[in-house]
Amino acid sequence: MTTSSDVIEDAPQANDSQGTTATGTALPSATLGGEQKRSVEQITLLLFIIVPFLALVAAVPLAWGWGVSWLDLGLLVFFYFLGCHGITIGFHRYFTHGSFKARRPLRIALAIAGSMAVEGPLVRWVADHRKHHRFSDAEGDPHSPWRFGETVPALMKGLWWAHIGWMFDEEQTPQDKYAPDLIKDRAIRTISRQFILWTAVSLALPALIGGLVTMSWWGAFTGFFWGSLVRVALLHHVTWSINSICHAVGKRPFRSRDRSGNVWWLAVLSCGESWHNLHHADPTSARHGVERGQLDSSARIIRWFERFGWAYDVRWPSRSRIDSRRNTGRDGSRRKRETAKAA
Numbered sequence: 001m002t003t004s005s006d007v008i009e010d011a012p013q014a015n016d017s018q019g020t021t022a023t024g025t026a027l028p029s030a031t032l033g034g035e036q037k038r039s040v041e042q043i044t045l046l047l048f049i050i051v052p053f054l055a056l057v058a059a060v061p062l063a064w065g066w067g068v069s070w071l072d073l074g075l076l077v078f079f080y081f082l083g084c085h086g087i088t089i090g091f092h093r094y095f096t097h098g099s100f101k102a103r104r105p106l107r108i109a110l111a112i113a114g115s116m117a118v119e120g121p122l123v124r125w126v127a128d129h130r131k132h133h134r135f136s137d138a139e140g141d142p143h144s145p146w147r148f149g150e151t152v153p154a155l156m157k158g159l160w161w162a163h164i165g166w167m168f169d170e171e172q173t174p175q176d177k178y179a180p181d182l183i184k185d186r187a188i189r190t191i192s193r194q195f196i197l198w199t200a201v202s203l204a205l206p207a208l209i210g211g212l213v214t215m216s217w218w219g220a221f222t223g224f225f226w227g228s229l230v231r232v233a234l235l236h237h238v239t240w241s242i243n244s245i246c247h248a249v250g251k252r253p254f255r256s257r258d259r260s261g262n263v264w265w266l267a268v269l270s271c272g273e274s275w276h277n278l279h280h281a282d283p284t285s286a287r288h289g290v291e292r293g294q295l296d297s298s299a300r301i302i303r304w305f306e307r308f309g310w311a312y313d314v315r316w317p318s319r320s321r322i323d324s325r326r327n328t329g330r331d332g333s334r335r336k337r338e339t340a341k342a343a
């Protein structure tokens with residue numbers, strides 16, 4: 001059973017929901033925006049969704065007609081998995097759920113790598129995601145595909161909402177309520193506020209490398225196209241699929257109070273995050289793909305970090321813990337109906 005305490009049980013809490021500290025002073029903001037999104041932010045967000053997506057659409061005929069160089073393909077794959085693991089290991093398993101502890105340099109590196117995925121400032125990402133776990137697929141969940149109901153048209157509308165629409169909601173998750181532990185860390189707060197800087201670095205590096213290796217402007221351009229635009233679009237849609245597809249379809253072998261499912265075909269591209277049913281059944285687990293053959297590259301890399309001594313107190317799930325969370329047939333279907341009613 002997922003409870004809010006599972007989600008942020010390690011997170012030092014603010015004294016009250018207004019986010020005041022013991023001395024009574026308000027916590028500083030960890031993003032440049034306020035509690036409500038302004039229209040300039042909405043437009044920027046729209047541009048950051050549409051431009052890379054157009055590149056992704058254009059990429060298909062371009063690759064077909066002119067091919068793609070090994071260098072551009074390498075830039076795409078490298079920056080894709082850098083940002084993807086920054087999100088999955090950093091923003092998600094570490095900062096949101098505390099599934100392991102990290103030495104300071106790793107903590108900073110994970111904050112920067114995740115910021116390079118261009119999915120919004122760290123503290124906003126974590127606040128939204130903790131709220132998602134607290135209310136998963138019920139009233140209050142920022143991005144449930146079941147928001148509008150159970151019929152096919154309602155689910156279609158809900159899938160769009162869970163995939164993209166929710167990001168344009170004017171209401172913001174209160175950061176001081178959901179992520180006080182991160183706001184209080186000065187370096188983390190700074191990296192979160194520097195989101196625009198890390199976005200620029202993330203978009204410029206592939207162009208710079210492409211230009212320098214080929215010593216041409218054309219190389220810089222194709223490096224930017226494949227390594228920045230196409231890569232960002234692909235990563236966006238895979239990440240958003242965890243919110244939409246993995247809460248609508250997939251196997252549910254584990255008990256959770258929501259509609260999260262395990263979707264095998266997204267495992268590689270999502271760096272192991274599409275074993276989403278297990279994740280909601282045991283949110284603090286450092287491993288999401290717990291069965292034989294369930295690829296989870298994030299868990300593998302956390303294991304390496306542990307070997308190097310950079311990560312410690314890793315919450316590896318024991319076999320008995322995993323088994324205790326399994327669905328037993330009748331109970332599972334009753335639970336599903338209950339969730340359906342709640343949604």
Ligand SMILES: [Zn+2]
Pocket residue numbers: 132136242243247260276280
């Ligand atoms: Zn979820």
Ligand SMILES: [Zn+2]
Pocket residue numbers: 092096097129133279283
């Ligand atoms: Zn989570």
